[in-house]
Every structure is written in structure tokens, then in C-alpha cells.
Amino acid sequence: xxxxxxxxxxxxxSVGDRVTITCRASQSISSYLNxxxxxxxxxxxxxxxxxxxxxxGVPSRFSGSGSGTDFTLTxxxxxxxxxxxxxxxxxxxxxxxxxxxxTKLEIK
Amino acid sequence: xxxxxxxxxxxxxxxxTLSLTCTVSGYSISSGYYWGWIRQPPGKGLEWIxxxxxxxxxxxxxxxxxxxxxxxxxxxxxxxxxxxxxxAADTAVYYxxxxxxYYYYYYMDVWGKGTTVTVSS
Numbered sequence: 001x002x003x004x005x006x007x008x009x010x011x012x013x014s015v016g017d018r019v020t021i022t023c024r025a026s027q028s029i030s031s032y033l034n035x036x037x038x039x040x041x042x043x044x045x046x047x048x049x050x051x052x053x054x055x056x057g058v059p060s061r062f063s064g065s066g067s068g069t070d071f072t073l074t075x076x077x078x079x080x081x082x083x084x085x086x087x088x089x090x091x092x093x094x095x096x097x098x099x100x101x102x103t104k105l106e107i108k
Numbered sequence: 109x110x111x112x113x114x115x116x117x118x119x120x121x122x123x124x125t126l127s128l129t130c131t132v133s134g135y136s137i138s139s140g141y142y143w144g145w146i147r148q149p150p151g152k153g154l155e156w157i158x159x160x161x162x163x164x165x166x167x168x169x170x171x172x173x174x175x176x177x178x179x180x181x182x183x184x185x186x187x188x189x190x191x192x193x194x195x196a197a198d199t200a201v202y203y204x205x206x207x208x209x210y211y212y213y214y215y216m217d218v219w220g221k222g223t224t225v226t227v228s229s
Contacts, residue, residue: 001170031213032212032213032214034215034216036154036216038154042221043203043219043220043221043222044154044203044216044219045219046215046216046217049210049213049215049217050210050211050213050215053210053213055217087153087154089154089215089216091213091214091215094142094207094214095142095144095159095161095167095207095214096156096159096167096169097144097156097159098156099153099154099155099156100153101153102153102154
């Protein structure tokens with residue numbers, strides 16, 4: 001099984017900050033990496049697929065990068081609506097997926 | 109637009125079988141893609157439970173495989189989850205999601221709102 005590890009588990013930041021979340025796979029997964037945003041009481045929402053492709057309708061302040069085992073999600077300038085929990089997910093072994101444990105982004 | 113809606117009992121007794129259905133609107137399941145179930149225990153992260161291809165092929169999380177059955181009913185445009193011998197550890201919000209394909213890449217682009225299932229006597 002492919003294990004996904006995110007860091008940090010939680011993060012405090014201010015509106016306007018640049019934030020980076022990291023996801024590491026236990027083996028190479030090429031670019032088969034997706035990012036989701038989840039707000040309390042809501043279903044996850046797709047942000048990034050194929051490591052760096054922005055899902056339609058997602059603001060351009062979100063970006064993804066990486067390949068192999070190391071990936072990053074960057075928010076260039078935090079907005080109030082971005083405070084949420086973020087999950088990475090590998091799709092290398094589709095349809096046997098696995099998620100990272102999540103990174104909770106909180107207001108400083 | 110494509111919408112998914114989970115339905116089923118919100119309370120299940122220990123040792124019994126949890127049964128949920130996901131009804132899809134705006135897209136025909138028989139047209140393609142994988143369709144999956146994901147759960148989230150209270151205060152915890154997301155766990156993939158399993159997926160079914162539109163043709164009926166199934167794939168399960170190894171940690172749940174002995175207890176999980178996913179099926180599809182294309183005539184009703186629904187797919188279902190059965191989880192047997194449940195315990196309190198199976199208490200969670202259960203989501204269904206469409207697994208779309210773009211070239212060789214797969215991702216979950218549409219999710220249901222989720223349904224809370226509590227295992228308790």
C-alpha cells in the first residue's frame with residue numbers, strides 16, 4: 001500500500017500570507033497526486049489534480065507542484081475563506097486510493 | 109450538473125450490517141468512470157473504503173475488504189455500500205464520490221454531501 005504523509009499537521013497563518021503544505025509518498029507516484037480542501041461539516045472539494053493542474057473554478061492563488069515522492073500545495077495569498085483542512089491523495093494505484101492525514105490551516 | 113446523494117440509516121447496531129446507497133443525477137453511471145465510497149470518523153481524516161467501475165468491477169481497501177461489498181444498479185443510477193459486522197469504530201460520515209479520468213489521471217471531482225452513520229446499541 002502507498003502511504004501518504006503530510007506536513008505540518010496544523011498550521012497557523014494570517015490573511016495575506018503565503019502558505020506551503022507538503023505531502024510525501026512512500027514510493028514514487030509520478031504526478032498522480034490530488035489535493036482537496038475540506039471545510040467543517042462539508043464534503044471535500046477538489047483543488048488540484050495531476051499534481052499541478054488547477055480544477056475549474058478554483059482560484060489561481062492555489063498551486064501545486066512536485067513529482068515522484070514529494071509534493072507541495074501553495075496558497076500565494078491567504079484569504080479568509082481558505083482556512084480549512086487540506087488533504088493530499090494519491091491516484092497512482094487507481095482505484096485503490098489513499099489520503100494523507102490532513103493539514104489544518106488556522107487563523108493566527 | 110452532476111450530483112450525488114447518500115442515503116441510508118443513521119443508526120446501526122453493533123455486529124449488524126451498514127447499508128448505504130448513493131443516487132447519481134446528471135450523469136449515467138453506465139457511461140463510465142469509477143464510483144467510490146470514502147468515510148471520515150469524527151475529528152479524523154479521510155479513509156478510502158472502495159470503488160466500483162461502471163462495469164461492476166470492485167476494489168476495496170485491504171483493511172476493510174473482508175467486510176465490504178460495493179454494488180451498482182445502473183437501472184436506478186445508484187451504487188451501494190454494505191459493511192458487515194460493524195463496531196463503534198465504523199461510526200463516521202460516509203461520502204460517495206465520482207472518480208473521473210483525465211488522460212491517465214484520476215481524481216474525485218464530485219462528492220455527495222455525506223451521511224452520518226453512528227454504530228450504537
